[in-house]
Amino acid sequence: MKYLIVILALFIFNTVTAQDQLFIGLYTKKESGKSYWCSDMVMEKKIVKSDAEAFQAKKEFLAAHSNESPIAKIAKNSHIILYEFQKPMLGFGCSVKVISWKELDNRSKGNIRTLINNENQRIQKEYKSSIKEIFDWQYTGNTLEDFSSKVDGIEFTLKVAKNETTGLITTLAVIKNPLKDKSAQFIFILDGVPDKKPHIIQPNSTSQINLGKSTSIGVKLQLIPAGAVPEQSYVDWIKEKIRLDIIQNRNKQNTGNTPIWGVRG
Known part of the structure; x- marks a missing residue:
């Protein structure tokens, strides 16, 4: 079973530079x-x-x-x-x-x-x-950025608002699954910590998820047959210690403003 980790380097504090x-x-x-x-x-x-x-x-x-x-x-x-x-x-x-x-x-x-x-x-x-x-x-102190990428056909759009005074980031994730026969099953990793439960987006569906405030976000994605329920192996997978080297070492790597989506099998 293949798992993907998408790293959103765009969530590094100092790369969100828009200011109204x-x-x-x-x-x-x-x-x-x-x-x-x-x-x-x-x-x-x-x-x-x-x-x-x-x-x-x-x-x-x-x-x-x-x-x-x-x-x-x-x-x-x-x-x-x-x-x-x-x-x-x-x-x-x-x-x-x-x-x-x-x-x-x-x-x-x-x-x-x-x-x-x-x-x-x-x-x-x-x-x-x-x-x-x-x-x-x-000027309210909030800036808004939209970032998008597609992984295995699943479209991730992140609407990011950053408070320039506090540095806190609020994120709304919009996930679209245009596939006809596969469900998208995934968890978000917020500041290196896996979300408490998996999210499932059925075929031809779109969902919005409020991710709250964080400085870095990743997502681990798995495609499963339409209508399937999470397997025990998936639950175990969620509990694993997830290595997010790019996020954890964000200050030593990419400092540009371009989102970077890294994929690891």
């Missing part, structure tokens, strides 16, 4: 029939997953709007509220929409609502206008 950031781009769009000084500001925004992606988004935005007074902003590890208000343009006989923001670092003990209220009072006094909040974003 908010890219904000502001520019003044010239409107037909209006002076440039009477044109409203326009906003673009999107979530980016890394410093490199943020840098690229900023570079592309500034190039695309180079003649429209562009402003690029990256919010990271913070709480930011974007707002707009009407600003009279003295001497031009018009008012324009201005977009701005207030931001507070997550480590700060301040209150962003206080910043917004104070800013609203200032704008009411100076421009006889009031702010309108248009977007509220806060």
